[in-house]
Amino acid sequence: MISGFPVYDTHVHLGRARHSGRSYGLEQAAADMDSEGIDRALLIPFPVVEDYREAHDLIGAAIAAHPARFCGAACLPAFLSSRERRAELERVVTLYGFRALKFQPQYQPLHPLGEEFHELASVAAELRLALVCHTGNGAPFALPSLFIPVARRFPELPVVLAHAGGSAYHLEAIVAAAVCPNIFLEVSTLMPAQVREVLKHVPSSRLMIGSDLPESRQTEIRKIADLAIPEADRRQILWHTARRVFDGEPA
Numbered sequence: 001m002i003s004g005f006p007v008y009d010t011h012v013h014l015g016r017a018r019h020s021g022r023s024y025g026l027e028q029a030a031a032d033m034d035s036e037g038i039d040r041a042l043l044i045p046f047p048v049v050e051d052y053r054e055a056h057d058l059i060g061a062a063i064a065a066h067p068a069r070f071c072g073a074a075c076l077p078a079f080l081s082s083r084e085r086r087a088e089l090e091r092v093v094t095l096y097g098f099r100a101l102k103f104q105p106q107y108q109p110l111h112p113l114g115e116e117f118h119e120l121a122s123v124a125a126e127l128r129l130a131l132v133c134h135t136g137n138g139a140p141f142a143l144p145s146l147f148i149p150v151a152r153r154f155p156e157l158p159v160v161l162a163h164a165g166g167s168a169y170h171l172e173a174i175v176a177a178a179v180c181p182n183i184f185l186e187v188s189t190l191m192p193a194q195v196r197e198v199l200k201h202v203p204s205s206r207l208m209i210g211s212d213l214p215e216s217r218q219t220e221i222r223k224i225a226d227l228a229i230p231e232a233d234r235r236q237i238l239w240h241t242a243r244r245v246f247d248g249e250p251a
């Protein structure tokens with residue numbers, strides 16, 4: 001809890017990143033959550049890893065050790081066959097109860113309008129996973145509007161736009177969320193004034209927070225906990241939206 005609000009961090013990378021050398025382990029994550037007042041987190045592999053199954057197993061072990069604190073997202077390397085993608089997603093859902101699939105266009109260069117990406121989304125929808133798409137850096141494939149077609153094609157699939165387009169494209173993220181009721185915005189990297197602008201167009205019941213990196217966590221959470229908006233909206237953004245999207249909490 002932070003300032004009396006339960007907090008759900010929907011963007012925590014666990015494991016070792018091959019592209020950046022960064023690593024973040026379970027013990028450190030759990031200790032940080034304790035000291036920083038984070039109640040629950042969605043664990044996501046880094047986008048480039050040595051072995052994607054191993055990265056998923058690490059998250060699976062974290063969920064098994066602390067089921068109340070963690071849920072998991074899969075992240076698949078760029079050049080797998082559809083059979084390999086489906087097999088791994090079925091494995092992590094069956095074994096670990098993963099709740100999401102992360103797509104990061106800078107590292108998984110699938111065309112967001114293309115058939116291969118839509119096929120991946122259809123497997124996610126079938127397995128009742130949310131699709132978390134990185135947006136912002138990495139444009140044009142990371143432009144928020146490019147996820148409108150997939151959200152329309154699979155209306156039951158929650159599509160979370162991570163970073164809400166970033167500061168450069170947050171207006172486009174607003175449009176995407178305005179035209180698709182199943183698009184959700186994770187508002188990390190937006191400035192507080194931009195979050196307020198988003199709230200003029202998108203209800204708080206479709207916004208959530210994420211830290212992405214441990215050193216950003218306090219900034220990202222405080223910017224919502226301290227924002228001059230109704231308390232009910234802060235509660236949605238810090239906790240309830242993510243509970244509905246990832247944990248199936250009833251609306």
Ligand SMILES: [Zn+2]
Nearest residue numbers: 011013134212
């Ligand atoms: Zn990320």
